Amino acid sequence: MRVIAAMSGGVDSAVAAARAVDAGHDVTGIHLALSRNPQSYRSGARGCCSIEDAGDARRAADVLGIPFYVWDLSERFHADVVEDFLSEYAAGRTPNPCMRCNERIKFEAVLDRAIALGFDAVVTGHYARLATGRGGEVELHRAVDDGKDQSYVLGVLTQEQLRHSMFPLGDTPKEQVRAEAAERGLAVADKPDSHDICFIADGDTAGFLRRELGAQPGAVVDTAGEPVGAHDGAYAFTVGQRRGLRLGRPAPDGKPRYVLDIEPVSGTVTVGPHEALEVRRLEGIRPRWCGDDGPNAPIEGAVQLRAHGAEHVATATVVDDRLIVELGEPATGVAPGQSVVVYDGTRVVGSATIASSAT
Amino acid sequence: MSTRPVAYLDHAATTPMLAEVVDVLTEQLRQPGNPSSLHGSGRAARRVVEESRESIAQDLHARPSDVVFTSGGTESDNLGVRGIFEARRAADPRRTRILAPAIEHHAVLDTAQWLAAHGDAKVEAVAVDAAGRLDIDDLRRRLETDPDDIALVTCMWANNEVGAVQPIAEIVAAAHAHDVPVHSDAVQAIGHVPVDFDAVGLDAMTITAHKIGGPVGVGALLVRREVEVAPQLHGGGQERQIRSGTLATAAIAAFATAVRLAVRRQPEQATRLEALRADLVRRATDAIAGVIVNGDPEPGADHRLPNIAHLGFPGCEGDSLLMLLDAQGVECSTGSACTAGVPQPSHVLLAMGRDEVIARGSLRFSLGHTSTQADVDAVIDVLPAAYERARAAGVTGAERT
Numbered sequence: 194m195r196v197i198a199a200m201s202g203g204v205d206s207a208v209a210a211a212r213a214v215d216a217g218h219d220v221t222g223i224h225l226a227l228s229r230n231p232q233s234y235r236s237g238a239r240g241c242c243s244i245e246d247a248g249d250a251r252r253a254a255d256v257l258g259i260p261f262y263v264w265d266l267s268e269r270f271h272a273d274v275v276e277d278f279l280s281e282y283a284a285g286r287t288p289n290p291c292m293r294c295n296e297r298i299k300f301e302a303v304l305d306r307a308i309a310l311g312f313d314a315v316v317t318g319h320y321a322r323l324a325t326g327r328g329g330e331v332e333l334h335r336a337v338d339d340g341k342d343q344s345y346v347l348g349v350l351t352q353e354q355l356r357h358s359m360f361p362l363g364d365t366p367k368e369q370v371r372a373e374a375a376e377r378g379l380a381v382a383d384k385p386d387s388h389d390i391c392f393i394a395d396g397d398t399a400g401f402l403r404r405e406l407g408a409q410p411g412a413v414v415d416t417a418g419e420p421v422g423a424h425d426g427a428y429a430f431t432v433g434q435r436r437g438l439r440l441g442r443p444a445p446d447g448k449p450r451y452v453l454d455i456e457p458v459s460g461t462v463t464v465g466p467h468e469a470l471e472v473r474r475l476e477g478i479r480p481r482w483c484g485d486d487g488p489n490a491p492i493e494g495a496v497q498l499r500a501h502g503a504e505h506v507a508t509a510t511v512v513d514d515r516l517i518v519e520l521g522e523p524a525t526g527v528a529p530g531q532s533v534v535v536y537d538g539t540r541v542v543g544s545a546t547i548a549s550s551a552t
Numbered sequence: 553m554s555t556r557p558v559a560y561l562d563h564a565a566t567t568p569m570l571a572e573v574v575d576v577l578t579e580q581l582r583q584p585g586n587p588s589s590l591h592g593s594g595r596a597a598r599r600v601v602e603e604s605r606e607s608i609a610q611d612l613h614a615r616p617s618d619v620v621f622t623s624g625g626t627e628s629d630n631l632g633v634r635g636i637f638e639a640r641r642a643a644d645p646r647r648t649r650i651l652a653p654a655i656e657h658h659a660v661l662d663t664a665q666w667l668a669a670h671g672d673a674k675v676e677a678v679a680v681d682a683a684g685r686l687d688i689d690d691l692r693r694r695l696e697t698d699p700d701d702i703a704l705v706t707c708m709w710a711n712n713e714v715g716a717v718q719p720i721a722e723i724v725a726a727a728h729a730h731d732v733p734v735h736s737d738a739v740q741a742i743g744h745v746p747v748d749f750d751a752v753g754l755d756a757m758t759i760t761a762h763k764i765g766g767p768v769g770v771g772a773l774l775v776r777r778e779v780e781v782a783p784q785l786h787g788g789g790q791e792r793q794i795r796s797g798t799l800a801t802a803a804i805a806a807f808a809t810a811v812r813l814a815v816r817r818q819p820e821q822a823t824r825l826e827a828l829r830a831d832l833v834r835r836a837t838d839a840i841a842g843v844i845v846n847g848d849p850e851p852g853a854d855h856r857l858p859n860i861a862h863l864g865f866p867g868c869e870g871d872s873l874l875m876l877l878d879a880q881g882v883e884c885s886t887g888s889a890c891t892a893g894v895p896q897p898s899h900v901l902l903a904m905g906r907d908e909v910i911a912r913g914s915l916r917f918s919l920g921h922t923s924t925q926a927d928v929d930a931v932i933d934v935l936p937a938a939y940e941r942a943r944a945a946g947v948t949g950a951e952r953t
Contacts, residue, residue, distance in 0.1 A: 221875075262875050265896075309945035310872055 194313040195219045196359060199299055200253060200261070202246030204374045204381045205318030205362055207253035211377055212361035213316045214257050220316070222254035222261040225303065227270040227294075228392065249381050256378055266302055273297040275392055279405050282428040285457030286530025289346070289500065290390055292544075296349040296481075304357055314357045319343045322363030322539075323355065326484075331355040333483050333541040338366040345497050348534035348544035352485045399429040399437075411460025413440060416453070416469060427460045433470055433526025440464070471523035473552055477516035477533050477545025487511055487543065494537040496520070498527055498547070509535045509542070516545040523552070558881030559930035563763075563920025564712055564740060564860060565885055569810075570765035570921065576809045577767055580802035587799045588788060597801045604808035611815040612742070612759070614749040614774045620781075620791045621804055624771040625739045625760035629659035631773050631784050631795065632735040632756040633706055637667055639780035640703040640733070647703040651694055653678045653686045653718075654903035655711050657737055661899075664706070673703070677903070683848040683855075684716030684904045692726050699730035706734070709741035709757075713900040713916055714847030715860030717745060721752045728753065733779055739763050739771075743814030744822060745853035755779045759811075761803070765921060766810030770803035817921075825919045826851055826858035832917060832928045833861050839936045842866040846901060846914060859919040864901075864910045868942035873915060876938040882931050885916045 198210035200222045213220045224247045247263055254261035274293050281288035304315050320336035321344040333355055336342040350358065362370055374382035393401045406428055413422035422440040424430070429437075434452040444450050444466070451470055454463040480487065491510040496518055498505065506521035518533055527550045535542040560568075569577075580600065585593030587601045602616070609616040622628045633650070640647045650664045654677040667673035679690040686707055695702065705727045710717045720736055727734045733755035741747050743764040749757055756779060760771035775781055775794070787796030830851075837843045844864035848856040865873060870886040877884060886898075897911035906914075917931065 221879075260875075260878065262871065264871070306872070306945045309941070310876060311941055 195311060196221070196314045196316050197303065197307040197312050198222050198259070198316045199303060200224050200250035201318070201387075202249035202253075202381065202384075203318065203387060204371060204379070204384055205320070205367075207250070207257075207318070207379045207381050208370050208374050208377070209316055209318040209359075209361045210253065210259065211257050211373075211379070213359060214259060216361070218316075220257070220259045221312070222250065222257070222259050223303070223307075224250040224261070224263045225270075225298070226263050226265045227267055227274075227298070249384065253379050253381060256380075264303065264306070266298055269302050270294070270298055270392075273302075278390075278392075279402070281530050282402055283406055283457065284530075285427060285455035287431045287528035288530045289532055290392070291346050291500070292349050292532055295346055300350055300354040300358060304354060308357065314359050316359040316361060318362055319347055319360050320362050320367070321347050321360045321541075323358065323360055330484050331358075334363070335536070335539040335541075336363045341367045343500075344536075344541050345500050345502075345532075345534050348483070348532060348541050349481050350483060351481060352483060355483060402426065402428045409460050411462065413438065413462045413464055415444075415450075416463065416465040421450075421464065424460075424462060427455050427457060427462050430455055430462050432528035438464060467525065470525040470527075471552060472525070472527045472550035473520050473523050475518045475520070475527060475533060475550040476548050477518065478514070478548045480511065480514070480516045480543055480545040482543035483541050484543075492535055492537055492542055494535060494542065497534045497536065498524060498531060504536065507535075515548075516543075557883045559883065559927040560922070561882065561884045561917040561919060561927060561931065563923070564916065564918035566762045566768065567765055567920040568922055569762075569767060569806075570813055572813060573766055573806045573810045577802055577806035580805045583801065585801070587801055588790060597799075600801050600805050601799050604804045607808040608759075608772065608811050609774075611811050612747055612749050612757075612774065613751060614757075615777075617777055617792070618749070618774045620773045620775055620794050621799060621807075622771050622773055622795055623769055624762070625657075625737065625758055626659040628758035628760065628771050628773040629657065629737055630663050631781065632737075632758055632775065633660055633663045633704070634667060635781035635784055635794065636733055636735060636756060636779065637664075637673060637703045638782035641673075642782070643780065644700070646701050648672045648674050649698075649702045650675050651678050651691065651702060651705045652676070653680050653707055655680050655684055655686075655713075655716070655900045656706065656708055657712055657739075660706055660708070660737055678705075678707070680716075680903050682905055684711050684714045684846070684900060685848060686718050686723065688719055688722050688726065691723060695726055695730050695732060699732060702730070702732045704733050704735060704755075707736055709736050709738035709747065710745065710857050711847075711900060712740045713860075713898055714862040714904070715740070715857035716848050717741070717854060717856055719854075720754065724753045740857060742811065743818050744825075744857045744859055746818065747815075749774050756781070761807040761810050764810045764814035766807045767803050770800055770807045772807070821921065822853070822858040825923065828919055828923055828925065828928050829858060829861050831925070832931060833863070835928070835932045836861075836863055836935060839932065840865065840939050844910065844914075846904070846906070859923075861917045861919075862914060863917070864906070864914040865939055865942070866910070866913060868913050868939065868945065870913050870915050872942040872945050873913075873938055876941055877915075877931075877934060880934045880938070882934055884931075885918070886914070 196218045198220050200206045251261050274290050278288050278290045320341040322334040324332045326332045335344045389396045409426045412420050415421050430452045450464040453465045453469050491508050495504045496507040508519045510517045531547050532544050534544045585597035587598040605619045606616045664675045668675050679687040707718050724734045735756040737758040739760050756775040762768040781794050783794050785796045846862040897908045901911035
């Protein structure tokens with residue numbers, strides 16, 4: 194097959210590309226330029242968008258002996274990921290920009306362009322496994338390395354996207370990938386993993402939001418509606434957050450308080466005790482299914498509510514165009530805007546964007 | 553995938569070294585001696601440098617003392633623009649304006665903009681027409697407005713992307729009428745059009761070896777003795793105290809050989825490449841509907857370089873097309889190369905009034921001394937199918953949902 198290897202400049206995508214070469218594919222390396230001004234995004238080893246990362250990706254491609262190009266997707270990235278990130282926060286929700294990037298950039302803009310240019314698939318360094326189901330469908334499964342599993346952020350991919358994807362690292366622990374990179378002579382073998390949001394260079398999300406959205410002062414109230422503090426912008430808060438609330442008075446019971454709710458129009462942030470965070474039921478919109486069709490019966494499985502979050506036993510049911518999830522045990526820190534990814538065993542069934550939750 | 557090209561059409565980026573140059577270079581690399589040393593080896597090296605200087609001066613119609621050797625085009629542009637700016641500004645603090653068309657190479661533009669960002673320089677973009685040629689009337693108007701405030705005018709001899717040849721003699725006459733010095737980047741012009749430093753009356757001119765069959769890493773700024781230039785590199789005081797640093801004897805000798813051969817062969821080479829270019833353009837426009845030819849349509853040394861065909865392909869990204877051509881061994885360029893490898897819409901085409909979509913969908917095919925009819929045939933063999941495929945992939949941004 195003729196495949197595009199999306200090479201971030203990190204160790205995972207370099208080894209994934211190497212394995213695609215070993216498998217006999219005709220591989221072309223592509224680095225995605227996502228910033229309109231490369232210097233303004235993270236530099237050095239910490240992110241995925243800088244000129245140095247493009248250089249690291251190029252050196253890996255040299256070692257593998259494959260052609261290498263940079264694709265400028267900065268405009269699409271800004272419109273589809275950065276602006277969405279800002280408008281979601283402005284609306285009081287907590288978006289996951291990496292999922293949005295997978296959905297709209299890596300497996301849509303890049304994949305569409307690759308296919309139009311005569312390629313068959315995109316290979317990435319995501320830790321997830323693909324398998325062929327009984328009906329011939331491509332199934333997305335968790336990686337064998339629990340600590341690195343990235344099936345959650347791929348839960349937005351459709352069957353069509355999965356059919357044109359390759360994840361060669363899903364069956365390998367991360368440590369082994371690093372060792373393999375070193376054996377292959379890839380200089381990125383000991384490059385640190387990237388964690389934070391690539392378009393926020395200093396890792397200060399609240400500061401980024403403040404710069405981009407401006408100050409929007411509002412009140413912090415308790416569950417009785419009594420004011421207990423003030424803030425410069427509700428976007429700096431996430432449901433379930435405990436740190437950085439800067440409340441003047443301690444709670445009457447002396448227990449820590451958490452963000453329970455964000456009301457975007459008035460900018461009111463409600464805080465309360467940990468118990469009040471517990472949810473047993475949540476509703477998702479915009480469901481996306483990994484199979485050809487959505488499930489036609491309730492799924493007795495599990496859900497994951499955050500990247501690298503815990504798995505919760507749950508029943509997921511499709512009602513009209515919504516996904517209703519009943520959790521076996523209460524979960525906390527469930528923020529609107531986050532994605533709920535539904536699993537059946539290790540298999541990803543699909544995902545939805547959390548719209549609301551209830552106890 | 554093969555690494556040997558079927559057709560190399562990126563000579564404006566760099567062109568293979570001439571065999572005669574390789575001979576001179578390798579012979580000189582064996583010789584000992586720093587040209588600044590006082591002993592026999594030093595004198596022998598100095599003789600090579602000075603003979604090279606005289607040879608280059610003769611070929612480009614300058615005085616030997618005008619030739620200041622540098623590491624190449626970028627350094628010469630920095631030295632020419634910043635060195636003259638700083639010297640002129642020091643002599644009279646009112647002189648802060650730099651007049652330059654927006655089609656200049658980044659080595660000139662970014663130097664001027666650096667002076668604006670880190671000092672009191674004011675960069676004025678002189679208008680260019682749709683063919684990429686400086687608007688002489690706009691330049692005259694700007695010169696007539698407070699000429700005492702102008703540090704210098706800089707304008708390339710020929711544009712590196714679309715090949716538009718600039719009216720250098722008129723520019724110099726207009727500037728000198730107000731006692732304003734003129735620098736010109738002639739990197740792309742040497743070997744393709746006649747270049748006569750004295751006849752046009754330039755104050756400073758950038759040249760480099762690797763665009764004309766010499767080695768990378770050596771160039772020169774031709775600069776008249778009476779023009780003050782503030783040095784940018786300090787040290788041993790070589791090159792009239794303007795450019796310190798040990799002279800690269802072997803590279804300089806190779807450079808002189810390349811200039812000699814490029815200038816001597818220029819008339820014959822221009823005729824040969826113009827014919828190949830015409831064939832490439834005609835067959836590309838015949839094969840693909842809607843192809844736009846960027847730059848001056850008129851041939852001739854007063855209009856455009858004979859070796860550059862800059863084509864706009866409607867509805868596709870230049871870098872998609874470049875990648876598909878590269879996969880088949882046909883090598884060209886989306887514009888001037890960028891260190892990050894991120895193709896930006898060409899600032900030259902934007903300055904010429906092309907919209908961003910056309911600017912992103914344009915490719916430069918540049919011919920040189922090794923180019924043959926077979927190269928043009930190879931491009932035409934693969935271009936139509938590659939274009940269809942690139943067009944299907946669309947223009948990023950336009951396909952946004």
